[in-house]
Amino acid sequence: MKESDPVKSLIRAFKTLPQVGDKTALKYVQAVVRGKQNEARHLAKALLDVASSVHECVLCGNFATEELCEVCADPKRDKSVVCVVEGLEDLLALETAGGFQGVYHLLGGLVNPIRGVGPKELRLQPLGERVARGAVNEIILALPPTTEGEFTVHYVMEMLQGGASVTLSRMAMGVPYGSQISFLDAKTLKAALEHRIDVFFPTDPALNARG
Numbered sequence: 466m467k468e469s470d471p472v473k474s475l476i477r478a479f480k481t482l483p484q485v486g487d488k489t490a491l492k493y494v495q496a497v498v499r500g501k502q503n504e505a506r507h508l509a510k511a512l513l514d515v516a517s518s519v520h521e522c523v524l525c526g527n528f529a530t531e532e533l534c535e536v537c538a539d540p541k542r543d544k545s546v547v548c549v550v551e552g553l554e555d556l557l558a559l560e561t562a563g564g565f566q567g568v569y570h571l572l573g574g575l576v577n578p579i580r581g582v583g584p585k586e587l588r589l590q591p592l593g594e595r596v597a598r599g600a601v602n603e604i605i606l607a608l609p610p611t612t613e614g615e616f617t618v619h620y621v622m623e624m625l626q627g628g629a630s631v632t633l634s635r636m637a638m639g640v641p642y643g644s645q646i647s648f649l650d651a652k653t654l655k656a657a658l659e660h661r662i663d664v665f666f667p668t669d670p671a672l673n674a675r676g
């Protein structure tokens with residue numbers, strides 16, 4: 466039996482998604498073929514709806530249907546406290562945990578030299594611009610305690626050093642080394658944010674005062 470073009474075309478389309486190779490794309494096509502036409506129509510409509518109405522928040526990088534996402538547009542949130550996270554999963558985990566009244570900044574990944582992800586591939590510059598505008602008083606680094614997380618913390622600190630004065634802190638309690646932020650349970654996450662620890666820049670006089 467000759468493979469028809471619609472199948473090839475759908476396989477190609479699925480393969481544009483992250484981490485989808487030939488095998489997975491073929492499985493998806495099989496599911497569409499076996500599924501009812503209504504399901505395929507629903508999937509196609511949902512894809513088009515998201516593609517046409519959802520984009521990244523101009524401030525934090527979260528999903529948004531307006532210029533600002535729901536968090537950034539919320540007048541009750543403290544815009545001077547910015548929690549820096551790897552991505553959307555972590556933002557959702559922290560929002561589900563509740564208790565955080567500030568806003569977020571999504572980096573869109575972590576620095577990973579092995580995979581060729583440098584600071585320029587992340588949304589580090591927009592974070593620097595937010596700080597430079599002077600509206601940020603505190604930055605909480607909610608980045609995972611992994612090698613990539615540590616690399617990223619290093620670049621964030623390097624970028625902020627010598628710039629506008631901000632308090633820098635990191636999530637502390639109950640975050641085991643190597644863990645992913647979004648895998649932590651709500652209670653642990655809430656405690657880790659509440660018991661955050663201050664981070665000092667190497668040239669910060671406060672560090673010398675402590676030493």
Ligand SMILES: [Zn+2]
Nearest residue numbers: 522525534537
């Ligand atoms: Zn936002």
